[in-house]
Amino acid sequence: MRSWSEVGKHVLQEYLLGEAFVWRLPGGADCALTFDDGPNVEHTPRVLDLLHGHGVQATFFVIGEAAAAAPALLRRIVAEGHAVGSHTYSHRDIPTLTRQELWQELSSCRELIKDLSGVDTRLVRPPRGRITAAALVRMKRWGYRLIHWSKTYSDYLRDGREPLLRRIHSRGLEPCDIALFHDNNEYTVEALAQMLPEWSQRGRSFARLQ
Numbered sequence: 519m520r521s522w523s524e525v526g527k528h529v530l531q532e533y534l535l536g537e538a539f540v541w542r543l544p545g546g547a548d549c550a551l552t553f554d555d556g557p558n559v560e561h562t563p564r565v566l567d568l569l570h571g572h573g574v575q576a577t578f579f580v581i582g583e584a585a586a587a588a589p590a591l592l593r594r595i596v597a598e599g600h601a602v603g604s605h606t607y608s609h610r611d612i613p614t615l616t617r618q619e620l621w622q623e624l625s626s627c628r629e630l631i632k633d634l635s636g637v638d639t640r641l642v643r644p645p646r647g648r649i650t651a652a653a654l655v656r657m658k659r660w661g662y663r664l665i666h667w668s669k670t671y672s673d674y675l676r677d678g679r680e681p682l683l684r685r686i687h688s689r690g691l692e693p694c695d696i697a698l699f700h701d702n703n704e705y706t707v708e709a710l711a712q713m714l715p716e717w718s719q720r721g722r723s724f725a726r727l728q
């Protein structure tokens with residue numbers, strides 16, 4: 519049975535916002551791995567190595583400030599076939615922003631990604647997933663596609679490899695799931711090193727967000 523927040527997200531995607539809101543992948547077969555808060559010079563290269571080793575493509579929601587500090591890493595993400603989305607320019611909490619500030623956070627991050635990598639992305643992951651109805655409607659009007667998630671394993675807790683692996687196993691990863699990770703900590707990298715072979719053994723296939 520779905521929680522109320524899952525029911526809300528389902529209604530937004532299926533009945534109200536169409537292409538402008540995604541929390542599960544349509545299509546039925548693939549799952550999607552998403553990584554927020556990079557690029558991170560220490561951990562993103564290790565995530566990229568692991569994904570490359572398993573032939574998996576993912577989506578990276580980069581913070582504008584972090585991408586400006588590591589442009590070569592952003593270009594490597596794109597060169598290796600992954601999708602890139604915006605995680606706002608400075609990771610500000612969207613519900614606290616005025617209309618003008620929201621426009622600025624989104625357009626400056628999108629322009630930076632385009633300048634550095636040549637990719638013009640409409641994909642946005644709001645910091646901490648926090649959003650308001652007004653911001654959602656504005657983003658739809660401005661042509662953005664808000665990507666939420668159906669599975670989080672709380673890797674932001676940074677409480678170690680084993681606790682993270684326990685949460686991944688208990689919450690699972692099923693076809694259509696969009697899974698939230700952060701490519702800025704060692705435990706996520708260590709857990710992925712174990713999970714990528716496991717998922718592939720269980721027949722999971724992965725797609726980038728579009």
Ligand SMILES: [Zn+2]
Nearest residue numbers: 554555645646
């Ligand atoms: Zn974030």
